[in-house]
Amino acid sequence: MLDLKDITYQPQTGNKKILDDISFNIHENEIILICGKSGSGKTTLLEIISGLITPQKGKITWKNKNITARQRRWISGVVFQFPERYFLGTTIGKELKIGYKSLREKNIEQVLKKVGLSDINLTQPPEKLSGGQQRRLAVAVQLMRNPTILLLDEPTAGLDWSMKNDVKNLVLNLKNKNTIIIVTHEPSLFEGIPSKILVLEQGKIKELMKKNYGG
Numbered sequence: 037m038l039d040l041k042d043i044t045y046q047p048q049t050g051n052k053k054i055l056d057d058i059s060f061n062i063h064e065n066e067i068i069l070i071c072g073k074s075g076s077g078k079t080t081l082l083e084i085i086s087g088l089i090t091p092q093k094g095k096i097t098w099k100n101k102n103i104t105a106r107q108r109r110w111i112s113g114v115v116f117q118f119p120e121r122y123f124l125g126t127t128i129g130k131e132l133k134i135g136y137k138s139l140r141e142k143n144i145e146q147v148l149k150k151v152g153l154s155d156i157n158l159t160q161p162p163e164k165l166s167g168g169q170q171r172r173l174a175v176a177v178q179l180m181r182n183p184t185i186l187l188l189d190e191p192t193a194g195l196d197w198s199m200k201n202d203v204k205n206l207v208l209n210l211k212n213k214n215t216i217i218i219v220t221h222e223p224s225l226f227e228g229i230p231s232k233i234l235v236l237e238q239g240k241i242k243e244l245m246k247k248n249y250g251g
């Protein structure tokens with residue numbers, strides 16, 4: 037579906053390549069983990085895939101045709117690190133409808149069911165939810181747009197063990213129905229879920245594990 041070939045990125049402000057000749061592909065309904073030490077280029081790769089930045093070198097194709105950064109922004113739903121810091125809505129209901137005032141209540145119901153938040157009260161502020169529920173809400177906000185690729189940057193950062201499990205169960209719930217890329221420091225938490233694990237080291241792919249983890 038999405039193919040990255042020889043992607044190299046060096047910011048104008050920096051003197052070294054953050055990503056160096058990265059190639060891999062993403063199939064429909066695949067779940068991919070991107071791991072690697074801090075500073076290895078994980079978030080930068082996510083920004084390239086989602087069209088927030090453009091690589092100096094390399095080719096990105098979608099179903100064998102070139103895809104521009106603008107088109108990638110259109111197909112991507114990105115949940116950044118600590119997404120709860122960026123909630124804007126005064127209520128959960130308003131948060132879900134930001135930018136989509138015309139959406140019907142039915143869309144909200146469907147999306148909340150997908151993320152396992154069916155029984156929450158939409159009139160309460162997002163801050164009333166637990167940490168794990170807030171992460172689920174952030175994913176729900178993106179799913180409202182029905183993105184082709186969902187990108188999660190460190191979705192378990194700063195959560196306690198049970199909330200981390202909550203996020204893992206959310207990903208399990210979305211498996212086989214959504215194409216998901218997860219940047220994580222905790223690959224073991226998602227064991228058995230991804231079909232590919234990409235390990236970055238200093239901007240290069242150190243390891244690309246393709247495995248059928250039983251799913």
Ligand SMILES: Nc1ncnc2c1ncn2[C@@H]1O[C@H](COP(=O)(O)OP(=O)(O)OP(=O)(O)O)[C@@H](O)[C@H]1O
Pocket residue numbers: 047048049050054072073074075076077078079080081
């Ligand atoms: N615009 C920029 N200008 C200069 N250097 C940058 C820029 N953006 C990122 N970097 C550097 O590139 C490297 C990779 O950053 P990136 O955020 O992609 O890594 P990461 O693997 O996601 O790290 P972390 O796990 O800490 O989030 C880091 O050393 C970072 O400081």
